[in-house]
Amino acid sequence: MNSTAGGEIVQFDNVGLRYGTDREVLSDVSFTLYPSSFYFLTGASGAGKTSLLKLLYFAQRPSRGGIRVLGADAITMPRDRLPALRRRLGVVFQDFRLVPHLSAFDNVALPLRVAGFAESDIARPVADMLEWVGLADRMTARPATLSGGEQQRVAIARAVIGRPQLLVADEPTGNVDPEMALKLLRLFEALNRLGTTVVVATHDVHLIKKVPDSLIMRLDKGRLSDPTGALRYPPKRPAAMP
């Protein structure tokens, strides 16, 4: 099924979000994300980055406006269709959100098990992924025994293991050293080259500079600005690798 018949993978149209009766944390947010693109979402703390990402991975419905993700209308879509859509997303949560009583291996394997992969198809890729993020010797460790940086790497491995169509990462390198941050960024780029649209929320200007082809979305007090014009006039990108 081609879920992005219109060419866009995400489309926000005048989206507003408020929690309860508080003021809107996101106001009049409109943008379009295209397949195989790499986006950085920046903005000061409290600007609404995490809230915007929550809308992207269906953890939240907007208070107003329209959202289409992977060709599906996030507002009107029946609830029972959400799981299938979520399986096409990869999410790196800011607080990692690892299952506390599962090992690093089982946490990374979780999206594949949820999607119904056979155990024989899971063991090797998960082990390879954990080895690549430098956790080969920590596969059986529970999250509580891992450092913040190690937990973050497990969270990233879990987000990318299923080769998602859209990867959403909230401050994914905040707890790792610069060398590991760069290594993880290369993983995101590799995924991007395979056709995944990547959205990374970060404060780290140096990280943004490492991906020259990336497009920048900037949130300021819940409103989206388009400093490079990339959202309005996205540059042509090469076709995704098969």
Next chain:
Amino acid sequence: MKQPLRLLQISSRGDAGATRGELVPLARLSGPIPWVIAIMVALTAIASAGGLALRNVASAAASELSDGITVQIVEARPEVRDAAAKAAVALLQSEPGVTGVRPVPQADVDALIEPWLGVGAADGGAEEAAVPVPALIDARLTGRITPERLAALRDRLRAQVPSARVDAQSSWLKPVFGAISSLQWLALALVLLMGLATGSAVLLATRTALGSNRETIEIVHLLGGTDAQIARIFQRAIATDAASGGATGFVAAAIVIVLLGRRFAGLGAGLVSGGTLGWLDWALLALVPLAGTLLATMTARFTVLRALARML
């Protein structure tokens, strides 16, 4: 060192909902749930056993008494009473539809009144005896004993033996059957209340478990886990707890039932001994822990599904 691209070559052969293994081994719910279910199952099994025993008592008594009549010869003079009893026996034996006639031996009659009047209080043919006791004749009839049939037999008998009184044996025990029936309804009500209490306890435990595992549920949910997959995690955990609790409760109940059964059998009273449980009764009782486990599992499933329905 592997290249990133090579790491991302996992095939897309996923089959939604086909997870065979345990998705997330939920930490055992433990807490009081197995014990609550053990107690509920034990009480339900004992109440059920009581209901079944009462049913057996009632049916044994009914089958024993439904075809019987008792003829009393109420006559103070022993020699006249004996002659009247012989005449009544002869008439009953010639009656169509009467399959058996048994004059109740004097020793049995003495034994019947002994607890109230003491040894040797009945006349029993002895001249010094003080209390005249009716002669009793036990008769068995074919077919149903209707009031009309009983009245016709009474009329024929009294035409020849005016001192004869005829009663259907089942009519004596009517109040007892009524009481047994009430106790059976009480046992059924107890079983239903226990089921309700078990369901409520499981509901509370599942809600508590949902609360303490909310983080795990949300993660699986956001990774694309379906409601059914998540509910299955809880179902398994609750089913394991309920099965172990149910087995414990049933073993405890079985011990109590066997011990009580032996006590009642030891009484040697005819009515009570009819309440012995048969293999079919035990098979029914064995369904109690299974039903408890099923009830707990289904309660957990619906509780989780309802809670998940409130999540996006």
